[in-house]
Amino acid sequence: MSAHVDFGRRALVLRRGRIAVRLPFRPLVVCAVLAVAIAGMAVLALMTGSYQLTPGQVLSALTGRETGIVHDVVVDWRLPRVAAALVFGAALGVSGAIFQSLLRNPLAEPGVIGFSQGSYTGALIVILLVDGTYTQLVGGALLGGMATAVAVYVLAHRRGVQGFRLIVVGIGVSAMLESLNTWLIIKADLDEAMSAAAWGAGSLNGVSWDRVVIGGACIAVLLLLAGVANRPMRQMELGDDAAASHGIRVAPVRLGLILVGVALTATVTAASGPIAFISLVAPQIARRLARTAGITLAPAALVGALLCLASDHLAQHVAPTPLPVGVITVVLGGGYLAYLLFTEVRRRP
Amino acid sequence: MTTLTLRRDGPGAKTAPGPRRRLLGLVVALAALAALLVLSVMIGSTSIAPSAVWDALVRSSDGIDQFAVRDFRLPRTIVGLVVGVALGLSGALIQALTRNPLADPGVLGVHAGASFAVTVAVGLLGVREAQGYMWFAFAGALVVTLLVLALGSTRRGSSPVVMVLAGVCVGAVLGGAREALQLTDPDAFDMMRYWNAGSIVGRPLEVLWPILPFFAVAVILAFVVSGPLNALALGDEVAAAQGVGLARTRVLAVIALTLLAGGATAIAGPIAFVGLMVPHVARWIVGPDQRWIFAYSILLAPSLLLVSDILGRVVMRPSEIPVGVVTAFVGAPVLVALVRRRKASGL
Numbered sequence: 172m173s174a175h176v177d178f179g180r181r182a183l184v185l186r187r188g189r190i191a192v193r194l195p196f197r198p199l200v201v202c203a204v205l206a207v208a209i210a211g212m213a214v215l216a217l218m219t220g221s222y223q224l225t226p227g228q229v230l231s232a233l234t235g236r237e238t239g240i241v242h243d244v245v246v247d248w249r250l251p252r253v254a255a256a257l258v259f260g261a262a263l264g265v266s267g268a269i270f271q272s273l274l275r276n277p278l279a280e281p282g283v284i285g286f287s288q289g290s291y292t293g294a295l296i297v298i299l300l301v302d303g304t305y306t307q308l309v310g311g312a313l314l315g316g317m318a319t320a321v322a323v324y325v326l327a328h329r330r331g332v333q334g335f336r337l338i339v340v341g342i343g344v345s346a347m348l349e350s351l352n353t354w355l356i357i358k359a360d361l362d363e364a365m366s367a368a369a370w371g372a373g374s375l376n377g378v379s380w381d382r383v384v385i386g387g388a389c390i391a392v393l394l395l396l397a398g399v400a401n402r403p404m405r406q407m408e409l410g411d412d413a414a415a416s417h418g419i420r421v422a423p424v425r426l427g428l429i430l431v432g433v434a435l436t437a438t439v440t441a442a443s444g445p446i447a448f449i450s451l452v453a454p455q456i457a458r459r460l461a462r463t464a465g466i467t468l469a470p471a472a473l474v475g476a477l478l479c480l481a482s483d484h485l486a487q488h489v490a491p492t493p494l495p496v497g498v499i500t501v502v503l504g505g506g507y508l509a510y511l512l513f514t515e516v517r518r519r520p
Numbered sequence: 521m522t523t524l525t526l527r528r529d530g531p532g533a534k535t536a537p538g539p540r541r542r543l544l545g546l547v548v549a550l551a552a553l554a555a556l557l558v559l560s561v562m563i564g565s566t567s568i569a570p571s572a573v574w575d576a577l578v579r580s581s582d583g584i585d586q587f588a589v590r591d592f593r594l595p596r597t598i599v600g601l602v603v604g605v606a607l608g609l610s611g612a613l614i615q616a617l618t619r620n621p622l623a624d625p626g627v628l629g630v631h632a633g634a635s636f637a638v639t640v641a642v643g644l645l646g647v648r649e650a651q652g653y654m655w656f657a658f659a660g661a662l663v664v665t666l667l668v669l670a671l672g673s674t675r676r677g678s679s680p681v682v683m684v685l686a687g688v689c690v691g692a693v694l695g696g697a698r699e700a701l702q703l704t705d706p707d708a709f710d711m712m713r714y715w716n717a718g719s720i721v722g723r724p725l726e727v728l729w730p731i732l733p734f735f736a737v738a739v740i741l742a743f744v745v746s747g748p749l750n751a752l753a754l755g756d757e758v759a760a761a762q763g764v765g766l767a768r769t770r771v772l773a774v775i776a777l778t779l780l781a782g783g784a785t786a787i788a789g790p791i792a793f794v795g796l797m798v799p800h801v802a803r804w805i806v807g808p809d810q811r812w813i814f815a816y817s818i819l820l821a822p823s824l825l826l827v828s829d830i831l832g833r834v835v836m837r838p839s840e841i842p843v844g845v846v847t848a849f850v851g852a853p854v855l856v857a858l859v860r861r862r863k864a865s866g867l
Contacts (some may be wrong), residue, residue: 327859340859349848354717372699455685498699
């Protein structure tokens with residue numbers, strides 16, 4: 172059958188034998204532009220610092236044509252941080268996209284299922300009560316986050332999990348943990364409370380190559396899984412019944428998607444603390460840039476990466492004192508989405 | 521044989537009891553609130569007998585108990601009552617306005633605006649008294665909500681979804697700026713961690729009086745728009761066809777809820793969850809009629825706040841837990857139990 176279906180937008184169709192891929196034009200262009208912007212931003216981030224470099228030096232260091240101090244600065248000092256920002260940002264963007272698609276709510280993010288508050292509670296307990304090492308902190312955060320997510324899922328489970336019930340239970344449990352966190356912060360002494368709050372804001376300080384490699388490997392696997400689940404996820408956006416009638420087993424797919432989304436956030440939290448807001452804002456920005464009807468994974472990942480990288484750059488070099496990246500993410504992402512909303516609203520008749 | 525009768529066993533039938541049962545429920549809620557008011561004056565780090573409470577209120581006798589009642593317990597209870605009413609009603613308004621059962625006044629940036637303004641007042645301007653930064657909180661809440669409203673509106677009206685997203689964005693930006701200020705200024709951080717918990721302790725009644733006129737206006741506005749909001753629940757087109765002025769209703773509702781939530785936050789700090797949960801519970805009891813939801817919210821919200829405050833005094837006696845920390849611990853299990861029991865209700 173060779174009839175061309177008019178979808179109302181231009182698309183690129185790649186055909187090879189019986190396999191055809193249809194790529195809508197605008198998202199493709201947006202992704203390409205985002206990739207170029209990310210590359211430019213990465214070079215800028217690798218150049219900037221107390222030891223200033225030129226773009227040429229950065230590029231030759233990356234291709235292995237530099238030795239000595241330039242190589243050390245670029246590859247050993249700055250590259251891990253840039254790579255971390257890119258990988259973690261992309262992971263958060265995809266994680267948010269999964270949750271927003273799954274729950275059909277633009278405010279949904281992994282925090283909905285209680286992971287963020289739970290991991291903060293775990294970390295606070297380790298920092299304030301046990302006074303533990305960084306490894307213990309990460310362990311506490313992951314344990315707290317996972318335990319909360321499981322508790323929310325179990326409490327929301329009653330003859331299957333329904334999106335709305337999951338959200339309400341998540342809100343209730345998150346609110347309880349938030350109260351607990353507030354109280355722990357009040358009870359702690361000031362220095363400890365401040366360092367806990369700084370961890371809670373999310374920071375890429377002290378990210379090393381091994382953390383990036385381990386985190387990146389986990390994230391790569393999870394992104395692959397998310398890509399596989401992309402098609403059933405699209406169908407489930409039409410409603411559970413419609414998806415079921417298309418032959419999708421809704422319950423296991425939903426559980427799998429929740430697990431992938433939470434695992435993505437958990438990996439980032441373990442490596443850098445909970446970087447706020449990227450998972451909420453990146454899918455929304457991506458959707459508005461690509462003008463797609465639903466949430467799309469690839470643009471969300473790229474927007475997340477760019478947002479995280481740019482925020483970290485601002486937090487390190489532009490702010491008067493170095494700040495946790497999460498503080499800037501919120502300002503940059505929130506401000507940009509507000510601007511997009513503003514122009515979108517104005518464009519309407 | 522088929523008969524044409526109104527089905528009484530549909531999903532909505534059980535959630536909308538008749539007017540008599542609604543009224544009865546209202547009386548029960550009122551009695552519960554009255555009992556809690558009395559308990560709130562009696563219970564604390566030392567329990568005071570009802571007779572001593574009566575003495576303190578009616579006769580001007582002097583004694584340590586009477587002093588505790590008049591200068592501490594009574595103001596605290598009155599502040600709790602007023603703040604509770606404001607939080608509950610503002611929550612009901614925002615949920616009706618946005619048709620989103622997940623919305624609470626914080627969604628429009630009320631807490632973020634108040635919190636940011638107080639941080640600026642404490643951190644940059646060196647304000648230290650509650651009476652001083654209270655007005656910063658109020659002004660911050662009002663300005664930010666108006667900004668959100670402007671961002672989410674077109675010439676032809678406003679879309680609730682865009683408004684909520686705009687509120688989240690503006691809230692996030694201000695939250696980030698606030699956090700940056702706090703993380704670089706230990707003094708401000710120290711002050712703010714207590715303010716952020718939300719508490720009704722140590723607010724003299726003088727803090728309350730200037731806010732009361734705003735609340736009175738807001739409550740009247742809320743009941744004026746309750747009818748049009750009922751029509752709005754059926755969708756913009758249907759409401760317009762029924763002759764409801766969409767823009768006017770939305771603007772009045774936003775003014776009312778901003779005054780209520782902003783005033784409550786100015787007095788007590790950000791107390792989350794009351795405004796979110798109480799309208800939910802009210803809707804489960806009385807069904808979708810906003811007028812009844814408003815009335816029930818006005819009675820149930822201060823009850824939740826007072827129960828939480830009393831528990832906060834008793835659980836770790838003699839030290840206290842701020843009410844903003846307790847509310848979620850009291851309310852969340854109820855919410856979870858309700859959402860598991862009932863068929864989940866939208867708006």
